[in-house]
Amino acid sequence: MAKSLLEQLPEIVAKGRQVAEKILENLESRHRVGLQTREWVLPARDSAATDWITANERQQHLATGQNGDWLNRLIYGDNLLAMAALLAGDETTPSLRGKIDLIYIDPPFDSKADYRTTVTLPGVELEQRPTVIEQFAYSDTWSDGTASYLAMITPRLILMRELLADTGSIYVHLDWHVGHYVKLVLDEVFGKNAFKNEIVWDYSFRMMDLPGFYNRKHDVLYFYAKSENTHFVMPKTEWTKDDLMKSRKQAIHLDENNIEWIWMPGGKGNSKNKLRRVDEILEEGKAVSDVWDIPIISSSSKERVHYATQKPEALLDRIIRASCPESGLVADFNGGSGTTAAVAEKLGRRWITTDLGKPACMIMRKRLIDQNARPFLYQAIGDYQVEAAKAALGRDFRIGDLSQIVLSLYGALPLPAEENPVRNLGQVTGGGSKTLVLADSPNKLTGAATLKKAIAQRDNLMGGWDRVVVLGWNFEPSIGETINALNDSRLEVLVIPPDLMDRLKKKGGLEKLRGTVRFSSLQYLTIFPVDRSAAVNGEETLKITLKNYVLLSPEAINLDEANRSKLQAIANAEPLALIEYWAVDPDYDGKVFRSVWQDYRGNTDNDGDPLRVITEANFSTAAQNGPRRVCVRVVDVFGFEAEASVTVAALS
Numbered sequence: 183m184a185k186s187l188l189e190q191l192p193e194i195v196a197k198g199r200q201v202a203e204k205i206l207e208n209l210e211s212r213h214r215v216g217l218q219t220r221e222w223v224l225p226a227r228d229s230a231a232t233d234w235i236t237a238n239e240r241q242q243h244l245a246t247g248q249n250g251d252w253l254n255r256l257i258y259g260d261n262l263l264a265m266a267a268l269l270a271g272d273e274t275t276p277s278l279r280g281k282i283d284l285i286y287i288d289p290p291f292d293s294k295a296d297y298r299t300t301v302t303l304p305g306v307e308l309e310q311r312p313t314v315i316e317q318f319a320y321s322d323t324w325s326d327g328t329a330s331y332l333a334m335i336t337p338r339l340i341l342m343r344e345l346l347a348d349t350g351s352i353y354v355h356l357d358w359h360v361g362h363y364v365k366l367v368l369d370e371v372f373g374k375n376a377f378k379n380e381i382v383w384d385y386s387f388r389m390m391d392l393p394g395f396y397n398r399k400h401d402v403l404y405f406y407a408k409s410e411n412t413h414f415v416m417p418k419t420e421w422t423k424d425d426l427m428k429s430r431k432q433a434i435h436l437d438e439n440n441i442e443w444i445w446m447p448g449g450k451g452n453s454k455n456k457l458r459r460v461d462e463i464l465e466e467g468k469a470v471s472d473v474w475d476i477p478i479i480s481s482s483s484k485e486r487v488h489y490a491t492q493k494p495e496a497l498l499d500r501i502i503r504a505s506c507p508e509s510g511l512v513a514d515f516n517g518g519s520g521t522t523a524a525v526a527e528k529l530g531r532r533w534i535t536t537d538l539g540k541p542a543c544m545i546m547r548k549r550l551i552d553q554n555a556r557p558f559l560y561q562a563i564g565d566y567q568v569e570a571a572k573a574a575l576g577r578d579f580r581i582g583d584l585s586q587i588v589l590s591l592y593g594a595l596p597l598p599a600e601e602n603p604v605r606n607l608g609q610v611t612g613g614g615s616k617t618l619v620l621a622d623s624p625n626k627l628t629g630a631a632t633l634k635k636a637i638a639q640r641d642n643l644m645g646g647w648d649r650v651v652v653l654g655w656n657f658e659p660s661i662g663e664t665i666n667a668l669n670d671s672r673l674e675v676l677v678i679p680p681d682l683m684d685r686l687k688k689k690g691g692l693e694k695l696r697g698t699v700r701f702s703s704l705q706y707l708t709i710f711p712v713d714r715s716a717a718v719n720g721e722e723t724l725k726i727t728l729k730n731y732v733l734l735s736p737e738a739i740n741l742d743e744a745n746r747s748k749l750q751a752i753a754n755a756e757p758l759a760l761i762e763y764w765a766v767d768p769d770y771d772g773k774v775f776r777s778v779w780q781d782y783r784g785n786t787d788n789d790g791d792p793l794r795v796i797t798e799a800n801f802s803t804a805a806q807n808g809p810r811r812v813c814v815r816v817v818d819v820f821g822f823e824a825e826a827s828v829t830v831a832a833l834s
Contacts, residue, residue: 187363190329195370198336205266205341209277214270215263220823221560221765221815222253222776225551226801251275254556256523257536258543259563261515264536265341267563282345282534283413283510286501286522288355288493289335301819303752304759304793308745310820328360332367338515339371345513346408351378351505354404355493361402372406379405383497385478403501417504418467423460425468434460474500487545489519498525506531520546527555540821544762548782585621587686588653588678591699594619601644609647618647621678622654628675629658633665637673653678653701660827662706676701677734702735707816707824714830717805722833726766726814728797731757734822761795763817768803770813770827777815778803808832 208214251274257264271277301308342352352372356364369377381403407414426444427434435443435457442460476496479485485495498521506512510531514522517535523546526533537543547560585606589596594608594617601607608619620636622628633652640650651674658664665675679685679699686695713725733753736746752759765777781788781795789796813827 194332201337202340209270215266217267217561219559219561219774224557224778225554226779254558255534257561261536263563280347282513283350284506284512285342285352286514287516289516306748348409349411349413350408351412352406357401376406379472382473384475413507417470417500421468487519492519493521495525498522518542520549588621616647618650620652624655627656627658628654630664675704705734705822705824706732707826709826712812712830721802722805723802726799760818761816762819765815766799767813770811
């Protein structure tokens with residue numbers, strides 16, 4: 183007879199502890215997980231010409247960051263790996279172990295919902311099925327039901343406890359599906375005595391007249407403290423004399439000086455009531471109970487960012503004010519719509535937010551830009567494919583093992599060992615043609631050096647080959663320009679599916695994936711020559727205009743055939759309509775992209791068109807002697823990125 187969930191729970195928690203302990207043991211090793219900064223976002227909501235870039239405050243941010251060395255962080259990737267990286271720290275940011283004041287998470291509810299993404303383009307709507315990675319992030323479905331859900335969340339809760347300060351606390355937001363089981367896990371991780379409240383969020387106005395049960399209109403939040411010294415400021419709400427009298431079930435007493443008094447409890451440990459002035463009581467406000475009447479976001483609300491599980495700002499406002507000190511650090515490891523980061527930003531708290539879904543990360547980035555947030559980092563998990571390979575193949579795997587898998591799925595046979603010491607070369611023969619195939623490492627960016635080496639191997643290795651195909655995971659920003667400059671018709675560069683290792687693990691073996699993996703052509707961006715105007719009053723003006731965007735092969739996007747045909751039609755007719763977001767760094771250093779100008783779909787301040795970005799950027803920046811390197815980054819509606827950089831000649 184199969185074990186019940188209650189019987190499985192001790193084993194689930196034990197395995198979760200083992201996973202967490204392995205991560206903690208690797209924090210000091212050279213193989214620890216790190217974060218890569220993809221973008222340093224300096225929000226500029228208005229797309230019109232502006233001089234804000236040259237303001238002293240902005241220049242200081244460019245040089246030194248904010249609040250000393252701290253910059254807020256939006257992290258794309260598996261939150262387990264993100265937490266491992268935050269615990270480990272790096273050369274720029276010390277470990278955050280014991281440094282986070284408040285954690286709020288709104289994880290999937292194990293509701294078996296399937297949050298497919300609707301992509302709205304001019305004249306057409308596409309339904310995109312989640313990738314394997316995104317299914318794990320937000321499709322809310324679990325292979326072994328609630329048991330696998332609990333196995334997922336347990337090691338994450340353990341790492342969250344490690345990140346919390348001694349005065350810190352955590353709020354875990356769930357509903358009736360799995361909340362009671364997760365509370366048992368929380369009791370194990372934090373201790374039963376650490377439990378503070380089960381908060382009931384009563385979201386008004388939701389009416390469901392369904393047969394067989396009462397109207398479901400609440401979620402629960404489990405509030406746990408790291409220690410007895412947790413930071414907590416009781417939230418208060420306004421109340422009236424009528425409310426006070428109803429609460430105390432008594433009338434108000436009026437003295438000879440017309441001052442109003444009422445009998446109130448004497449306080450903790452004191453059973454005697456005492457008279458208190460009514461005006462003082464009303465000024466203090468009413469202590470909030472553990473039942474919160476906060477409306478859900480209406481369809482017409484300015485808060486709405488069109489995310490399926492968006493939470494109201496009022497909910498996070500109460501939590502952050504109560505449990506995070508001023509200038510404290512708030513973390514949300516299931517960022518979703520970005521409400522936690524948005525509210526923390528407004529309240530002057532520092533923040534970290536993560537999500538594994540690209541749509542969620544894009545929504546969060548746009549939301550923060552739209553509210554003119556302080557500069558923040560957009561980061562990703564370093565060597566994500568390596569970590570995924572370790573999960574699928576075991577911690578002892580070698581890069582060569584991964585290359586062999588990639589070559590096999592492409593249909594290439596490995597070259598003899600004496601010609602293939604790194605085990606990353608294969609061959610495809612047939613029809614009188616010989617093709618050399620190179621599977622690049624996920625540890626590096628595929629760029630000019632790799633392509634030139636592949637061409638040399640094609641021409642010289644084993645008597646030469648007709649063509650060479652380079653399969654890459656991650657690419658240098660200038661890869662499109664490099665390919666155009668090489669102008670080699672016998673060179674082909676293809677993208678390895680980024681979720682390949684996740685698919686391998688999910689499908690359960692290499693053989694089941696054969697014939698189903700598509701290696702895609704590389705997406706790329708082109709721009710018109712940059713117009714650099716003469717300096718006036720210490721400033722010069724730049725004009726950058728988008729020319730064309732070529733999408734990653736539509737076959738690689740998780741669409742059915744009907745939606746793929748619609749996408750191809752848009753890509754052919756109006757390729758720039760596929761761009762969700764674009765940004766400009768007028769002084770690109772080749773390392774960190776600093777976006778000092780942005781535009782995105784939905785920003786109607788400039789053109790009134792919610793479905794298209796503007797295609798021309800005009801802005802002023804500090805004048806500079808000599809040439810300047812301008813870099814443009816675009817993110818399309820599916821979350822794929824492309825860049826184009828150009829060196830603009832010095833002003834005469």
